Amino acid sequence: MRPANPNDRQEFHMTCFIRRLGATLLLPASFAAIAADSADLGTMTVTASKSERPVAEIAATVTVVDDEEIARTLSESIRDMVRYIPGVTVPFQGQRFGLAGFNIRSLGGNRVQVAVDGVRIPDGFAIGDYSNASRNYIDTDSLKQVEILRGPASSLFGSSALAGVVALTTRDPADWLAETGNDVTVRTRAGYYGADEGWVASGTLAARGERLSGAIQWVERSGNELDNAGETGGTGPTRTKPNPHEYDGRNILAKLLLDEGTDNQWRLTLEHNETDSETDVLTLVRTQDFSAMFGFPYIVETTSLSGDDGTRRRRVSIDYQARQPGWADHFSWQVYYQDALTEQETFESRNTIVYGQPAPVYRFRRAEFEQEIVGTEAIARWVFNTGQVEHDLVGGFEVFETRTEQRRDGFERDLTDGSTSTTVGPDDFPVRDFPNSTTLEAGLYLEDRIAFGERFRLIPGLRVDYYDLDPELDPIFVGDNPGFEPVDIEETSVTPRLGAIYTLTDQLDVFAQYARGFRSPPYNDVNVGFTNLQFGYTAIPNPDLDPEESRGWELGLRGRGGWGHFSLAAYRNDYDDFIESFVSLGVDPETGLLVFQSQNLTDVRIEGIEAAATLNLGSLTPALDDFQLRSSASWSDGENLSGDVPLNSVEPLTGVVGLRWLPTSLPLDIELVATAVAGKDDVADPADFQAPGYVTLDLLAGWQISDASHLHLGLFNLTDREYWSWSTVRGRSASDPGLDRYTQPGFNAGISLTWQI
Template sequence: MALCLSSTSVIAAPDGAPRDLDQIVVTATRTERAIADVPNTVDVIDRARMDALLVRDIADLFRYEPGITVGSSFGRFGLNDIRIRGLGGNRVRIQTDGIAVPDAFAIGSFSNANRNFVDLDTLKRVEVVRGPTSALYGSDALGGVVSFVTKDPADYLGEGRTAHFGTKLGVTSADEGLFAGATAAFGGERWSGLVAVSHRQGQETGNMGEVGGTGSARTQANPQAYAGRSVLGKVVFAPSETQRFKLTVEGNEDDVDTDVLTSYGLQALTGATNTQVLGEDHQSRARVTFGHEIGGLSSALADSVDWQLYRQDSRTRQDSVEVRRVPSGGTVIRDRRERAFHFDQRSYGLQANARKTFETGSVDHAIAYGLDIERTETKQKRDGRRIFLDTGVVTNVMLPDVFPVRDFPISDTTRAALYVQDEIGFADGAFRLVPALRVDHYRLDPEVDTIFREDNPTTQVADLRETSVSPKLGVVWKFSDAWSLFGGYARGFRAPPYNDVNIGFTNFMFGYTAIPNPDLRSETSDGLELGLRFAGDVGYASLSSYYTQYDDFIESTRYIGDDPVTGLMIYQSQNVDDARIRGVEFKGGLYFDTFAPALEGWSLQGAAAWSRGEDRTTGEALGSVDPLTATLGVAFAREAWGAELIGRFAGRRDRLPAAPAGSAYFESPGHALLDLYAHWRFAPGTRVDVGVFNLADRKVWQAGLVPVVSATSATLDRYTAPGRNVAVSLSVDF
């Protein structure tokens, strides 16, 4: 169940279905434009919608957005990435107020740094641009952009209001979670500020597995306890109506403790028997940003300018403990293995943007241009020790490792870019061309310290210098008041990652080594999109098709042969994979009051995504591309109360990579789920929201959460979604 107090009434939109295509977005063109006027497929989820849907994490956030999938792993590490049209990981740019969130990195069973660093309670809006977006956002926007926009004091003040206070608290039944928060805003003619704090805690998210106990046969979720905290603070100084200075301080941290019961018992690979496996995971992100916005300029170069300086620090620490019994020469050795994984990033950056509008005859121009400069230091380390419980002997030798080790050297990366975009309007804006171009320069400078060198005495690391040019051409044609065509071409790229360029790892026990590759090329994508939109009083609709070709995908640690001197198998990251993904997407809604006044308050919303992906090198299907998915919801809203019933639908996941001869992979069956929401404003400034998910308590496998696993596996129920669960929310604002 969920109960929540939330500061939303000031920024909440009127109840009922929003006029989606009228919403203003910035991410798609770096200028303020209604969705109906951008040449991309764009999704917007505002604060009011997040609260109405009782959104607690990124999986909740994109629950009703077909074509956008949140990945998750069973056992310990949970939610891990956001996939857009089948592409995820570090190939999608995720940013908060324009600043990229830290990278993901994983190696082995005990280390997995994800990108789930943002507390959604601090946001006022989320914008998603689907498809290659490197012409505006550079490296890592290969598959698209997810843009988190945090709250501002102005979202709560205005119309004579100089102060606002709201509180939030609640519970969720799927993970027995509790959450609480508060938002305070104040302001006058020139100064304003905002502070938002939140706390969350809970347990593992349940599934519909029935096998408990310990060992590899367990299908129930492993026991977990999590806790998280966040703070967002902003101070704004507006010396005039055309200027604004803003200082932002943001911090977020999460802790998760896991009793990994599925790893207890005999381990076939090592012959050891685990009697205890525990995980303690901590991650945190903090940033400080100082920015300045100025408009109303009388300059030939710009009408408005904004810039911001920032520093961002992230830290992931994951501690693991294994207590084992190991047979050895007729005796049993009892030992305790302690591992610690660290992944830290520190970034400094400057972003500056300018906009200028002018006319040349009957043609309108809206030019946006700017620069992005960022320097990031990345450190990764694995440490550990082995304690022999019978003798008390302690050693840092835990073969194949002699701790501490780094799997790549400390890496400094510098990104510098210039971009320009012109929105060219013809026929009073009825036809618009949107060309854009960005030039990125990427530098990688590794630093070999004692830890890396002792573990990799002969590895020759390399620096990297690469320049990439990313063009884009978009088109929007309003051929009537309500109808328009949109589409265009966009190129994406991703610079070779530091860990692939300079990986260093040797395992003499199992006879292999991983070596650097300074000759890696950037991954690239070329995307085409064509769509049709309708926006009128009766409703809205958007139908688009896309085709994207990806080249030079980097396959990490690929086997390339044997070393003739040492006999070790050699692994190296290489550009080997080419892929293509194509699909069709739809989103639309109807407002029934336009058909009959008696139907005022009734609305219908729906969305669907169909896609196909192939590895062009092998001809096999891409397992990361979801089957057909769709949502359909009907809502009724009055000023004081309302309700919404939403169905979630998915087809069978029958396009998977080829399985080994004589075997088959599990194809998650199609499913249909129903969710029910209701809200009630029972007093001024106070609102209750209720959500019941999976109303029929059906057992389903969500394709995005199921790994490629054998169809005969006895533990398929591990990957099932939760059964019926409830959320209740209460919000109070003053």
Template sequence: MKRRCLARLRASASIRATPIAAVCAALGGPVLAAEPAADPARHLSEVVVTATRTEERADAVASTITAIDASRIERAQPADEAALFADEPDIDVPRDRRRFGAGSINIRGIEDNRVLLMVDGVRLPDYYNGGGPSNLSSATRDAPEFSFLKRVEVLRGPASSLYGSDAIGGVVSYVTKNPEDIMRGRAVGGEAGLSWNGIDRSFGQTAGVAGGNETIKGLFMYAHRKGHEVRSMGGNDTTSTGRTKANPQNSETNAWLGKIVLDPAAGHRFKLTYEHRDNDTFTDIRRLSTALPRVTSANGTEDLSRNRVSLDYEWKPASRVIDRLSAAVFYQESESNTVTNQVRSRTSSGCSGSTAGTSLCDVNLLFGFRQQQTGFNVQADKSFNTGVVGHRLITGVDFLRTQTSEMRDGTTYNRTTGVVSKSLAGDNFPIHDFPKGEARQTGIFVQDELQFAGGRFTLTPGLRFDHYSLGPDDDKLYNSVASKPATSKSDSALSPKLSALWQATDRINLWAQYVFGYRAPNYQEINGSFRNTIQGYGAAPNGDLNPEKSRSFEIGARYTDERVQTSVAVFDNRYKDFIEQVALRCPSDPACLAGLRATYQYRNQSSVRIYGAEWRGSYRFLPQWRVDSAVAYAHGNNEQTGQPLNSVSPLRASAALTWERGSSSQGQGASLRWRGARAVTRTDDTSFAYFKPGGYGVADIQGWWRFNRYASLVLSVNNVFDKKYWLWGDVRQGSVAASEPGLDFYTQPGRTFAASVKLSF
């Protein structure tokens, strides 16, 4: 079917069940179906934005992209990002089971700051993990409140040709609700909900109201949640290195979202947004570290906050001199503060975490990470024809200024000697592990979508030019401990892209893309520096780091008819100058720090390769019944060392059997969902032998009811058969060795229940 024919269906489609979307719909389909589930038209044309930076049908883009709408999020009842993406076999969100929970999103084996996360087009702050056995310096990329979301889009593979640095592994785009989503065609609308989730025994409340007229509309939403630790299946409740029950934890989250939308004249729209989210957590750290035998008890708090203000403008001129002009300016600040309190028993007079002695010490450790981001973007879209060739031209400019600061502080109280000190393990507090400073990124991009043969063949070339500069402040705290002076750095990169899509028949399309990607090194990687003279190791800065570069080739095919939707994609991603922290060969390496037995430094690895394949499919065998499934396989190697990439998960799969019946006033359904993975066999055990989890399969049941237009209910039973299993991402996140005691500490929750009720008016 030609694209112009499919485009007519956009207005009537409410969810996507293209080959990619079909699996997503089954694995966590809409909570409240707006139309009967058997309506085939709704499966053809879900519109996404992330793949091309403009509205496009998801089954008409030459890349792998999935979308999760608000109703699917409500049905999934996710406690965190790990649960939100649990049924996507090519996405992994490891949890730090010791303390910090879900953190970095991993797409096809690429994670951390190599995956771009955005909320309403604004980049989320950087992910930071200082590592170490004390596990106290971490700043996660806090996601927005799930109840505020209207959609989440995930684009796989490098996307630097449109988004620049940080999109070398993919893009996750969170889109928050607008007043129209709450008003639902009325002058005033509102919603309120309650939820309970047994995974972390959390209780949440959310409320929103919106109203206005054709000229001005407003929205305000509030969410509050209290919860506890994510459960494990361990039974050892002691304070020890062998503890297997999860560390006791209390958390509280508050979030606000406010929007004012102004339509002063035809074709013009302004949108002012304020978003706030804060989370306060207290953890009783009863799982002790084998690397710190003198630490006999510990607890800590984490306080996270993020505030964003953005102003968006959109112009769609009636003259059609351009189709659309959009512009946005924004300011965002985020802060993460961590406090850790330790008791160190039978320790040295200096309160060592590992050296034995006769002293008893209280140790107070603090960590802070703060970022301020200011930026703008401008984009213009124009469709036109040159002869028989159709064009859709997209061009724009992005600018981002990021100010970053980090701090560690500490105080020791020796109860035996009465000495109070700001020195510990060779550190003299307070300390900056990298200097305060500023980074600027500017990108100019252009993309032309050329359509031939009446829209059956589309060729899309794209190109982006990026320039970044990084400059440190004159930071006295950093200078006092750094092994080398902080350095400035700037560079530029071109990121081209070429993709093609062929509508071979009304039901089959084939596509391919060849994409270049790049990521600029950040402050920690270039100027990170510290010395631990007691334990004899440190980190050296590296001002010679080059940006990471990638080349990605992907091909795919999709088939869609009234009952079957399926797709397959094969990819090969090659990375050059991949940045990894490595142990130097000391003392022969000139970057080694004198007097220390070990030095770590971020270095460019010459070649890293990840290749794999994914399949998704959906089969509707009766009007109200369907089966959906997905499989993802990836294989990764560090070709410089010949070792596997630990960030790549083993083969994973998911499936669902769904029954649903609905109408515009009432709807009900149920789904039996399954997900599983093969055993872990390929790991880089150069530093130590990892614990390798076995394969697993786990089942969930969901049921949902919409009683009328005002009330709905969702019930879930997760891990129905109380299966004990481990996720490789969690094991890798905690650097869990095969010899570590109490491995059940890292198990997933057993059988749990979840429920939510929502009222709309």
């Protein structure tokens, strides 16, 4: 029973959290309110402070996933990587468009900054039913480490770090060579994953000389639609089986490193990632009646619809690392270029039936979204004393320019007389939904780690950002938006941060931080533009859009010892001036058109508790020396303050518990993992589907067959539980006949074999 008084909602959720956490995690009483993490507090992180430090020395919550953990958990996608990390999700957008981007503490999309080797991956962009450029440009096989910084982080990372940062680091030649100790190594890997009948094969060659080292890796992937629990076939919205889908992709990573012999190093990186897919979108093969809209008998019968989609990301970067260059304790510099392209083609056959007379037509649509980015960043670190106070100062600057182009094209062919028209529905192709835009961003930042004795560290930080948006009109955009006046934006933002760590004992620290985040008004919201005279609407630019801003408070406790380690954090994030796209302004009396515009409307508050712990069971009794108990949990509550309604993006209470066996006498690593998720009953619209809670069991096993070969096996959803992931099903109507289409895979298995000499 939910509380009748909305003011009691927060207390009600906290009570549920405390009660469910203990039951979910199955930990001893002393750990019932703490939970767990797979990353040791001594694990090094670079993201949280722009310099290498142990996680235990960071005044924020950071999750680190290394390449061993990626291999052990058979993580073949960005979604798999966060499978056992409560509070972090990657929504699945259906078979055609696949994975979206990361969601951290209940916010995602372009409000989370994602970077590979310090280079930001492209924005996501979607419009309509046939155009959706996601942010899934990453192959996990090339990754050395993933760092997830939770909460506002613009004091170091600038715009788009509103909800957090995901930093992915690719492997260097030394990482492959260290596995054998040889100067030349060859590594191959093959794997199969039953959830989508996916195959992966990769090959790597790495070598080193006295000063030069290099590596090249090639990864090939293929697979089909992701399995679900749906049983209804056929076509239309009642279909619950997945739409037929095939994909293939490849990732190429090449690196060349030059060691100058004085702890100075140059590195050249080339990266190419691409994926192609074909989808038979049977759920959109249907009959629609528009008679009420047009005032006369008008029926559209779609007889076939398929999609052919492709993504590509290419990067080249050069970076330099210097230790003790004389004027600083450490210096790094990088320059880079990246180009990313999403192309999506839709093929549709339909009958338009007016007054009972069918007119067969063929429609073709093509959507393109491309981003190019060129930039540079330099970071320096100084360690010095002022009296009895020790300073560890990090400073840097970055400048990058991003060019964004988007275009939709297509035609309609009358299959009766063969005539062709570029007017398809409301669109007169080709069209752009915003003008080609160039943004210039520059940031200057400082963060000082001030140690007052052995116990107390104060960490102030500040960043100043400059943002300039320059739209460019071209004949395509002008033709679709006559009289449109694009808006230039030039602004400066200042984001501070203040953190503190106090060492209570040799094994216990308390930390706290206040941090700010922001996201500059995006090009597609500032200058969104389209006019449709047939249906009587238009969109206009908004020169007065303000940046989205966030303010975050966090308080945490960390402990470590021979028994293991734990962390506990409570946070509250306030977000102001959220930008809502396509807000209706009513009818313009002069033109008679319904006017839409992007505006700052929404204020949001999200608060929660995250916990993580690892307990070495041998500390309780020697009989359990080979066992670990690992668990983690996340609870959050969010509200749209502008409308006083729940925030749909908030994930339900989630807990993960793993019992791991690492026998010292055998080359084995076995873990049984339970994931428990509470039901979602706090939704913005009472008519929305409220996903029930569930528990799943996974079994992970690793076997070091020999010095040269390693086998990983995963058995997922052992009980074949039917369930929905909230990030995938949120916003769906409870009356949607196709709800089972959004269920997750039942029992499935994965296997991976690695061989290296």
